[in-house]
Amino acid sequence: MRRIKRRHRHRPTNNNRPPKQEDxxxxxxxxxxxxxxxxxxxxxxxxxxxxxxxxxxxxxxxxxxxxxxxxxxxxxxxxxxxxTPASLWVTGHFLVDLDRIGSQSNVALQLFSNLRALCMTVVGSCNGFLCHYDFNSDFTRHLHISNPVTCEFFSLPIPSNRDSGDCYGFGFSPISDVYKLVRVSSLGGEPDQVMVLTVGFGIWRNIGHPGYSFYRVNPRHGIYLNGVLHWIGRSCRDRSRRLICVFDVESERFQELPLPLSSQNLRRTYFKLGILKGWLSVIHKVNDVISVWVMKDYGVKESWTKENEFKKPVGSFVTSTMKFTEQGKVLGLHHNQLMAYTLATTSLVRVQVDGLPSWISEAWELVPSFVSLKDIAGGLQHEGTICQS
Structure with a gap:
């Protein structure tokens, strides 16, 4: 297959001029x-x-x-x-320094609290921005993009058809300099449909079938890396074979990447995509053994390299693994608490961070950004602006 090697590039800063004035x-x-x-x-x-x-x-x-x-x-x-190094974004809009996880001086910073009452689920993260899906008690649906650092958010239009079993992905095209939201509708026996929304234009476009099956894909959000979104999917010709479905944000075309190991036995094998040290990574679980693989040369199957291997500490911990630290610890959520698994001692302990709520439903690794949403959405009108509390 054609290799995809793109990097998120920003325009160089002009060091000979001061920043623009606001008024x-x-x-x-x-x-x-x-x-x-x-x-x-x-x-x-x-x-x-x-x-x-x-x-x-x-x-x-x-x-x-x-x-x-x-x-x-x-x-x-x-x-x-x-x-800027990555931080940990936690439900309720708390920011935690990942490099100081476990340190007694590490204190969570609450960004803005006005959205805490909304039952929002993050369906994508890209360049410091979060894409939220909100299903209210009155059965209305909402999509938002937010920058938790600048305290801005705006609403996106909702596709007209139902969204049962949908997969989402939020990504950036460094060529066209635009952000796009991708939705793959998977309705069991029916063919999957792919819809794309270019942020700032307000119209969902149906681009047809992906060529792969996204039925019962878990997790359902796409992983963004260098202009490309990634999901674990299945071959339409052989539903027992899983692979990495790749969506190029610029060309809006699907391709595939191989997983590091065979995935024929679906009942005993679990895969989870992520980003580790700038590489596409896969957490692979079979029986009680968890392996962490990274693709060091993007698009090349032979470049899959095993970085870690350890015994499963607790049943659900692997499904929420978020970060592998330099100190040999694995960070993740277990029973809605932030936990750390130490590879050397195979022990699981709770991570204490001052100011962080005791109950955590969701956490994402996020590179904080001071870039305003106004700079990515052009003339799009904000539904509202959330101020820092």
């Missing part, structure tokens, strides 16, 4: 009234900010108009995003 008052602000750090050359300020923890930067943005001005400049925020 006339800020343009007239005297140079000597700005904080000393903001009087430094732009490239030096960027270097400094890239070394500051994300939670501290979020708090800095609230200090004054000068600080908000810096964090509203599109080119600066894109440069910052490209050099």
């Amino acid at each position: 006339d008052d800020e343009e007239e602000e005297e140079h000597d009234q700005k904080p000393y750090i903001l009087q430094l050359p732009v490239h030096i300020i960027t270097e400094i900010f890239c070394k500051i923890p994300t939670k501290t930067l979020i708090q800095c943005k609230r200090v004054s108009k000068s600080w908000r001005c810096w964090f509203s400049d599109p080119q600066f925020t894109r440069e910052l995003f490209s050099r």
Whole structure:
């Protein structure tokens, strides 16, 4: 098959100009009234900010108009995003420093709480943005894109047909510079249908059949990497054979990638896709043994490499595995609590983070971004803006 090698590229920052001003008052602000750090050359300020923890930067943005001005400049925020480490986003809009998981000084930062009452499920994550699906008690459905760091969200149109058993994917095309939401409708014996929404245009397009079966796929959200969405699917010709279904966000075409091991025995084998150290990864479980594989040369079957192998600690823990740390720990959810499994001692312990709720329904690895939703949706009107609480 054709190899897909694309990377999310941002426009380079122009280090010879200051960030845009938000209003006339800020343009007239005297140079000597700005904080000393903001009087430094732009490239030096960027270097400094890239070394500051994300939670501290979020708090800095609230200090004054000068600080908000810096964090509203599109080119600066894109440069910052490209050099920001991943954090853990937890239901209720809490942000946790992944590199300090387990540290007594690690404190969760609550971003905004106005959405906590909504029963939202994340169906995709891309470039610091989250795509939420919300099914209310009055049986109305909603789709939202949010940036939990800038406290913005807007609504997307809902497809007209029913969505029982749907798979979603949220991705970015670095060629066209657009974001797209993909929905694959799977209704058992009926052929699957693929619909695509380009963010900012407001119209769902039916692009036909994927050529693969997504029936009873788990998990149902696509994994985004370098302009491509990935799901575990099945061959239409041989439903017992599972594979990686690949959707190119730019061309809107499906291809396939092989799994690292045979998947003929569906009852005893479990696969979960993810991203590990920038590589496409697969967690493979058969009986009581869990193996973690990474594809080091994208698209090449022979490049699948086993990174870890361990005994299953608890029944459901593997299905919610989120992160493998440098300290030899596996992070995941078990009974709606954040837990860590230590490979060396094969022990499972609860991870304590000050400020984090005791009950967690969902958690995602997320690279925080200060890029505004206005920069990705063009002239799309926001349904509402959520302010920081």
